[in-house]
Amino acid sequence: MLDFFQTLSDGVLFGATYALIGIGFTLVFGVMHKINMAYAAASVGGAYAGLLVLKVMATAPPALVFFCAFVAGGLLGWMVYVACFHFIPLSSPLATLMSTVGMMLLIDEVIVHVTDGMPQGYPAMFDDVMLRAGEFSMRGDLLLVFGVAVLAMIGLLLLLYRTRLGLATRAVSQQPVAAQLCGIRLVRVNALTFIVTGLLGGLAGALIGASVGTLSPLLTVPLTVKGLIVTVIGGLGSVPGAIVAGLLVGGFENVLQLYRGVTERDLYVMLLLFVFLVFRPGGIFAAKGGRD
Amino acid sequence: MLELRTLSRHFGGVRAVDGLDLTVQEGQIFGLIGPNGSGKSTTVNVITGLFPPTSGAIVFRGRDIAGLPTHLRLREGIARTFQNIRLFGQLSVWQNLWVAQNSAQDLAHQGFFARWLGGQRGVREEIGRLLEFSGLAHKRDELAANLAFGEQRRLELARAMAAKPKLLLLDEPAAGMNSEEIGQLRSRILKLRESGVTILLVEHVMELVMGVTDRIAVLNFGQKIAEGTPAEIQAHPAVRKAYLGGEAA
Amino acid sequence: MDFYFGLAQLIGVHTLLGLSAYIVLLTGQVSLAQAGFFAVGAYTAGMLTVLAGWHLVPALGVSALSGAAVACAVGFPALRVKGLMLVIATLAFGEGVRLFFFNFDYQIAKGGIQVGPLGGEGFRQIRFFPENGWETGEVMLFIWAFVAAAMALLWWFDRSRYGTVLRAVGEDELAAQSVGINLTAVKVSAMTVGGAIAGIGGGLYAHYTTHIEHASFSILLATFAIAYPIVGGLRSVFGTLLAVIFVQGFLVEGLRFLGDWRNLLFGALIVLAMNLRPSGILGRRRA
Numbered sequence: 001m002l003d004f005f006q007t008l009s010d011g012v013l014f015g016a017t018y019a020l021i022g023i024g025f026t027l028v029f030g031v032m033h034k035i036n037m038a039y040a041a042a043s044v045g046g047a048y049a050g051l052l053v054l055k056v057m058a059t060a061p062p063a064l065v066f067f068c069a070f071v072a073g074g075l076l077g078w079m080v081y082v083a084c085f086h087f088i089p090l091s092s093p094l095a096t097l098m099s100t101v102g103m104m105l106l107i108d109e110v111i112v113h114v115t116d117g118m119p120q121g122y123p124a125m126f127d128d129v130m131l132r133a134g135e136f137s138m139r140g141d142l143l144l145v146f147g148v149a150v151l152a153m154i155g156l157l158l159l160l161y162r163t164r165l166g167l168a169t170r171a172v173s174q175q176p177v178a179a180q181l182c183g184i185r186l187v188r189v190n191a192l193t194f195i196v197t198g199l200l201g202g203l204a205g206a207l208i209g210a211s212v213g214t215l216s217p218l219l220t221v222p223l224t225v226k227g228l229i230v231t232v233i234g235g236l237g238s239v240p241g242a243i244v245a246g247l248l249v250g251g252f253e254n255v256l257q258l259y260r261g262v263t264e265r266d267l268y269v270m271l272l273l274f275v276f277l278v279f280r281p282g283g284i285f286a287a288k289g290g291r292d
Numbered sequence: 293m294l295e296l297r298t299l300s301r302h303f304g305g306v307r308a309v310d311g312l313d314l315t316v317q318e319g320q321i322f323g324l325i326g327p328n329g330s331g332k333s334t335t336v337n338v339i340t341g342l343f344p345p346t347s348g349a350i351v352f353r354g355r356d357i358a359g360l361p362t363h364l365r366l367r368e369g370i371a372r373t374f375q376n377i378r379l380f381g382q383l384s385v386w387q388n389l390w391v392a393q394n395s396a397q398d399l400a401h402q403g404f405f406a407r408w409l410g411g412q413r414g415v416r417e418e419i420g421r422l423l424e425f426s427g428l429a430h431k432r433d434e435l436a437a438n439l440a441f442g443e444q445r446r447l448e449l450a451r452a453m454a455a456k457p458k459l460l461l462l463d464e465p466a467a468g469m470n471s472e473e474i475g476q477l478r479s480r481i482l483k484l485r486e487s488g489v490t491i492l493l494v495e496h497v498m499e500l501v502m503g504v505t506d507r508i509a510v511l512n513f514g515q516k517i518a519e520g521t522p523a524e525i526q527a528h529p530a531v532r533k534a535y536l537g538g539e540a541a
Numbered sequence: 542m543d544f545y546f547g548l549a550q551l552i553g554v555h556t557l558l559g560l561s562a563y564i565v566l567l568t569g570q571v572s573l574a575q576a577g578f579f580a581v582g583a584y585t586a587g588m589l590t591v592l593a594g595w596h597l598v599p600a601l602g603v604s605a606l607s608g609a610a611v612a613c614a615v616g617f618p619a620l621r622v623k624g625l626m627l628v629i630a631t632l633a634f635g636e637g638v639r640l641f642f643f644n645f646d647y648q649i650a651k652g653g654i655q656v657g658p659l660g661g662e663g664f665r666q667i668r669f670f671p672e673n674g675w676e677t678g679e680v681m682l683f684i685w686a687f688v689a690a691a692m693a694l695l696w697w698f699d700r701s702r703y704g705t706v707l708r709a710v711g712e713d714e715l716a717a718q719s720v721g722i723n724l725t726a727v728k729v730s731a732m733t734v735g736g737a738i739a740g741i742g743g744g745l746y747a748h749y750t751t752h753i754e755h756a757s758f759s760i761l762l763a764t765f766a767i768a769y770p771i772v773g774g775l776r777s778v779f780g781t782l783l784a785v786i787f788v789q790g791f792l793v794e795g796l797r798f799l800g801d802w803r804n805l806l807f808g809a810l811i812v813l814a815m816n817l818r819p820s821g822i823l824g825r826r827r828a
Binding site: 029033034035083084087088089092094095096097098099101102103104105106107108109110113221224225228229231232236263264266267270271273274277278281 | 571618621622625626628629630632633634636637640641643644759760761764767768771772805807808809810811812815816819820
């Protein structure tokens with residue numbers, strides 16, 4: 001029984017990273033009604049870029065690496081926007097979808113080339129710290145991951161609900177034409193959405209690297225799939241939904257790994273998705289302005 | 293032919309249709325009018341099955357069809373046109389009519405293979421007649437998206453007729469038309485009635501409504517506030533008030 | 542010469558994959574599940590010829606049926622899921638299939654060795670062609686016979702009422718319902734036909750490569766599958782064929798001199814193609 005709670009707690013803490021990835025997917029969907037399939041890849045790419053700091057200064061503190069990943073993520077997010085959404089007419093949804101898939105493959109391949117396919121170690125913070133309460137313990141590094149993720153989510157929610165940009169973003173997601181008629185520059189909102197989600201993604205990638213200890217291009221596809229599952233379970237377009245779903249998936253996945261092993265674990269996560277699709281296709285929370 | 297018994301359709305707190313009682317006799321051209329937001333289009337949508345009724349019954353030719361999915365209602369004999377035209381833009385005029393031949397008669401008439409995998413030959417004559425009727429024969433291979441507005445409206449009507457309906461629901465077919473076009477539409481509607489189709493006409497354009505209907509019902513806020521012949525309706529005080537405003541009742 | 546036969550085999554099999562995505566795409570459903578049906582067909586045909594000693598042709602028949610059956614089963618829940626959610630659901634399904642085969646062992650002893658699928662190691666020794674004396678050129682023609690048949694079938698559909706109804710559903714489901722089209726029947730049938738075609742493609746794939754494993758049926762393959770009809774355009778089946786030739790022939794093989802970099806180029810070229818010609822190579826009918 002203790003094992004169960006321990007595993008659950010570890011999983012939920014890690015699930016905060018899934019929540020960040022889910023938020024990225026869901027926010028782009030909410031604003032542009034499109035899925036950015038390259039999002040997880042860009043997040044992993046941002047995390048890799050964070051490692052460049054170590055190349056320059058081998059003794060750089062992990063926080064600096066994380067910050068670099070954060071910034072790189074934003075940059076990559078902007079690049080994905082330009083390559084896949086800026087020029088392609090919105091009336092060709094298939095084209096944007098395919099181009100983000102192309103970007104995903106491109107980013108993946110670049111990572112493989114630059115690193116020769118070798119996994120790279122990732123710095124962690126507080127990995128030697130353990131909070132104990134009797135038999136129950138929480139890893140310090142996971143707590144940090146969780147904490148940073150929560151801060152990022154709070155930051156995002158503040159941005160969405162307390163700033164003009166956030167207001168403009170929400171307006172565009174509900175009524176793009178009317179928003180433009182009110183003087184909101186669509187291009188700016190769209191580009192900024194990508195940059196903001198990119199920042200979050202880079203951070204998420206770094207946090208994943210930190211808690212797992214290594215970074216490998218093999219992360220991209222499972223992370224994409226899990227991120228999308230989180231988005232769907234949480235409800236396309238709902239940020240709170242993505243948060244809850246991310247934690248849920250993290251916990252669920254870890255518990256299943258305890259009982260059924262790593263190889264079967266992912267199958268069960270898939271099954272969780274199908275259960276939701278069949279019984280609750282709208283997700284946990286209804287999506288904001290969710291047509292489609 | 294069609295009977296709506298205390299039909300209601302609510303969307304959350306909004307009572308789009310509220311306890312509507314309506315009877316359309318076979319062979320009638322029945323008009324449904326009312327100010328914007330009075331529930332006319334919602335009524336049509338509920339009759340065709342796009343929304344289930346919140347309460348009440350829809351009885352078509354003696355049968356309650358409230359549980360029937362949309363495509364089966366078509367087979368029962370209810371067809372409609374759309375207020376904002378919904379043609380298959382990437383299909384040709386001919387193809388738009390072809391895919392719409394889903395009446396019970398057509399189903400019984402042709403075997404499975406002929407119907408689905410056969411080519412165009414078996415149905416050439418029938419579709420030809422529809423094209424003639426709507427004056428679109430010369431555009432049969434043109435993509436629907438390339439047609440002029442008036443032509444698109446005619447195709448929309450022809451497509452509804454392709455299903456050999458017994459009841460035809462026209463949702464604001466005269467929107468955007470000039471007097472001449474309205475006149476042509478009027479004669480087309482009368483011709484349809486002659487061929488045995490009952491028509492429920494939802495419309496704003498009074499020129500058409502008054503000139504073609506046998507009977508009119510007026511909706512306001514989802515409820516029927518008046519029913520009668522065109523002459524009676526034109527003189528009705530409640531109708532005037534609904535459209536033009538006035539002292540509170 | 543063998544090199545070109547091999548390339549032609551690859552193009553043939555990928556064309557079947559692309560065609561399976563094409564028919565589903567006509568109904569407006571973007572499916573990343575076709576690689577999953579392809580995998581089912583591959584393992585089915587392989588197991589029948591290797592473990593049960595069947596001849597390839599009936600084995601391919603069963604591949605088609607199994608692909609169709611799985612696709613039909615996927616088709617129903619897919620109805621409840623619209624647009625982009627369907628993309629995600631089919632993506633997850635495809636991954637699920639891959640994971641299933643990653644965990645799948647079924648070996649029996651034949652002629653002193655163990656044969657059959659072995660989880661992560663895959664399924665080796667699918668040697669129907671070499672054991673029966675088929676030359677590379679003959680295998681190529683065999684594959685293309687099926688490709689031609691599939692293209693003929695879909696081309697026939699396109700000219701028949703069924704194909705027109707598929708496109709009507711793809712264009713406007715609401716209008717389609719209102720003119721009496723049964724959306725469920727249309728969408729599920731398209732998915733089923735697509736599954737059958739993908740199943741045959743998978744069966745052929747397993748036999749000409751002689752070794753399949755879970756990694757062959759990844760998201761990349763699912764992407765290829767849907768990329769072909771999107772890049773080729775939905776105007777006709779030939780668009781898909783052209784897209785396969787362009788992607789596999791020109792891109793992957795022709796840029797061979799770029800060595801490892803050509804995989805990188807694939808992604809970049811898709812991005813470029815979609816920016817330059819969003820409606821596909823052959824595009825839509827002029828509107």
